[in-house]
Amino acid sequence: MLVVPATACEASVMSTEESDLSLVQLAQRGDSGAFDALVCRYQHKVVKLALRYVRDPAEAEDIAQEAFIKAYRALPRFRGDSAFYTWLYRIAINTAKNLLASRRRSPIKYEADRSEDTDKNDGVASMKDSATPEALTLTEEIRFIVTSSIDALPEDLRTTIQLRELEGLSYEEIAAAMECPVGTVRSRIFRARESIDARLREVFDGGLGRGEVIV
Amino acid sequence: MSVKENEERDSQLAAMFDGELPQIECELVARRLSRDENLRRSWENYALISAVMRSEQMAGQRLAPRVAAAISNRPSVGSASSHAQVVQSSAWSSWAIPLGGAGLAASIAVIVVLGVSRIGWNSSDTSPTSLTAATASQAQEVVIPAAPYDRTTVVAPALPKDSSRTADSARVAAAAAPGGEPESYVTPPLREGSEMTSIPPFELASYVSAHSAVSAPMMRHSAISAVIATPQQGVSGSSMPGTLK
Numbered sequence: 001m002l003v004v005p006a007t008a009c010e011a012s013v014m015s016t017e018e019s020d021l022s023l024v025q026l027a028q029r030g031d032s033g034a035f036d037a038l039v040c041r042y043q044h045k046v047v048k049l050a051l052r053y054v055r056d057p058a059e060a061e062d063i064a065q066e067a068f069i070k071a072y073r074a075l076p077r078f079r080g081d082s083a084f085y086t087w088l089y090r091i092a093i094n095t096a097k098n099l100l101a102s103r104r105r106s107p108i109k110y111e112a113d114r115s116e117d118t119d120k121n122d123g124v125a126s127m128k129d130s131a132t133p134e135a136l137t138l139t140e141e142i143r144f145i146v147t148s149s150i151d152a153l154p155e156d157l158r159t160t161i162q163l164r165e166l167e168g169l170s171y172e173e174i175a176a177a178m179e180c181p182v183g184t185v186r187s188r189i190f191r192a193r194e195s196i197d198a199r200l201r202e203v204f205d206g207g208l209g210r211g212e213v214i215v
Numbered sequence: 216m217s218v219k220e221n222e223e224r225d226s227q228l229a230a231m232f233d234g235e236l237p238q239i240e241c242e243l244v245a246r247r248l249s250r251d252e253n254l255r256r257s258w259e260n261y262a263l264i265s266a267v268m269r270s271e272q273m274a275g276q277r278l279a280p281r282v283a284a285a286i287s288n289r290p291s292v293g294s295a296s297s298h299a300q301v302v303q304s305s306a307w308s309s310w311a312i313p314l315g316g317a318g319l320a321a322s323i324a325v326i327v328v329l330g331v332s333r334i335g336w337n338s339s340d341t342s343p344t345s346l347t348a349a350t351a352s353q354a355q356e357v358v359i360p361a362a363p364y365d366r367t368t369v370v371a372p373a374l375p376k377d378s379s380r381t382a383d384s385a386r387v388a389a390a391a392a393p394g395g396e397p398e399s400y401v402t403p404p405l406r407e408g409s410e411m412t413s414i415p416p417f418e419l420a421s422y423v424s425a426h427s428a429v430s431a432p433m434m435r436h437s438a439i440s441a442v443i444a445t446p447q448q449g450v451s452g453s454s455m456p457g458t459l460k
Contacts, residue, residue, distance in 0.1 A: 015234025022231075022238070022245035032283060033249030039279040040259035041232075048272035061274060068282045139273065146267040164233060165268040171235045190222075190229040197260040 015170070017083040024084050028075050035075070039068050042085060046092050053096035063099060067092035145203055149196040160185055161192040228254060232261045255279075 020041075026034035046067055050060035071091050078087055150158055156178075163169045163177065171189075175182045224247070230236040231244045248254050259279070266273050 018238055019231045019234045019241050022241040026245055026249050031249045036279045037248045037255055037258055039282050041262050043274040043278040044266040044271055047274045051272055065278055065281050069285050072286050143267050146264055165265055186230050190226040193229050193261055196264050197257050200260050
C-alpha cells in the first residue's frame with residue numbers, strides 16, 4: 001500500500017520554481033527559445049485560467065497569448081521574488097479582467113480568484129459548453145491517445161507516472177512509497193513519458209496537425 | 216551522441232520538468248532546451264500529457280509559435296508604438312480640452328440665465344449696491360466655478376408663494392475677495408427708468424465671453440449663441456418658480 005505525504009505538492013512547487021528560474025534567466029538575456037519553453041510549459045494552465053473569465057475557447061487562447069506577450073515584455077522587471085507561474089498567473093488574470101472591462105461584460109459563473117486546486121474539471125466543463133463538435137472530437141482523440149498509452153505501460157512505469165502527475169509526489173516520496181531508489185523513479189518517469197511522447201509524435205506527424213487539432 | 220547519452224539527456228529533461236533536477240544541471244538543460252527544437256517538442260508533450268492526466272483544459276492551438284510571431288511583429292517598448300500612443304494621447308487632449316472649456320462656458324451661460332431670471336429687474340431699488348445684501352433666509356445659492364483661482368457666487372432670492380415681486384426679493388451677491396472687495400458681479404447695470412423682464416442678450420453674451428477664459432473661442436461663441444437664440448420662456452414664463460412677470 002502506498003503512503004502519500006501531505007506536503008508533496010508544496011515540495012514539488014518549490015522545485016519547479018527553481019527549474020523555471022533557469023529558463024527565465026535565459027529569456028531575460030534575450031533567449032527566445034527559453035521563453036518558448038516557458039510558453040510550452042504553461043500554455044494549458046493559462047488557457048484553463050482564462051476560461052474562468054470567458055466562455056469561448058478561442059477567446060481564452062487570445063487572452064493566454066496576450067498574457068504571454070505581456071509577460072515577455074515585462075520580463076526584464078521580473079526579479080524572482082515570486083515563482084514565475086505566480087507572476088504569470090497575475091498577468092493572465094489582469095489581461096482577462098481588462099478584456100471583460102473593455103467589453104462591459106461580467107465573468108461567467110466561474111469566480112475570478114478561487115483556488116486553482118478546487119476546480120480541476122471546471123475548464124473542461126465550460127469547454128464542453130461552447131467548443132465545436134470537431135474540436136471536442138479532437139480533444140477526445142488526444143485524450144484517448146494519452147490514456148491508452150498510459151494503460152499500455154508496464155505496471156511500475158504506470159504507477160510511477162500516476163503518482164507523479166495525479167498525486168503530485170516528489171521523486172523522493174515516490175521512491176519511499178514504492179520502496180525503490182530515487183534514480184529508479186527518475187528513470188521510470190522518463191521512460192513512461194518517452195513512451196507517450198513517441199506515440200503522440202506518431203499521431204501528430206501522421207496527420208493530426210498540432211496547429212488545428214488539440215483542443 | 217550515443218543512445219545512452221540521449222537517454223541521459225532526455226531523463227534530465229523529464230526531471231527538470233518535474234523540478235527534480237539540481238540547479239546547476241537545470242541551467243545546462245535549459246540552455247539545451249532553448250536551442251533544440253526537438254527537445255522543446257518533447258517538453259511541450261510532457262505538458263500535454265500532464266494536462267490530460269489531470270483532466271485539465273488543453274490549449275486549442277500551439278501557443279508558442281503564435282506568441283513568438285506576435286512578439287517578433289510588435290515593436291519593442293519605447294519605439295514606434297510608444298510614440299504612437301503619445302501622439303494619440305496629445306491628439307485626444309487637443310480636442311478634449313477645448314471641448315471641456317466649451318462645456319464649462321455653456322454651463323455658466325445656462326446657470327447665469329436661470330439664476331438671473333429669478334431676479335426682479337423692474338424693482339425700483341435694485342441697484343448694484345443693494346444687490347450685495349441678500350439675506351440667507353431668502354437666498355438660493357448657486358456656485359459657479361469661474362476660474363481656477365476664484366469663484367463667483369450668484370444668490371438668487373426665493374420668491375414668495377404669491378409670486379409678487381417686491382423690491383427686497385431680488386438680490387445678487389458676489390463672493391467677496393479676501394480683501395473684502397467683490398471679485399465680480401453677474402448683474403449688468405440696470406438702466407434707470409426701464410422695466411426689464413430679461414437679461415439683454417448682448418450683455419449676457421459679452422459677460423460670459425469676457426469671463427470664460429478656459430473655453431475655446433469658437434465653441435464658446437456657439438454655446439452662447441444657442442442660449443441667446445432660445446426663446447425666453449424660462450425667463451419670462453409664469454410657470455417657472457421664481458420667475459418675474
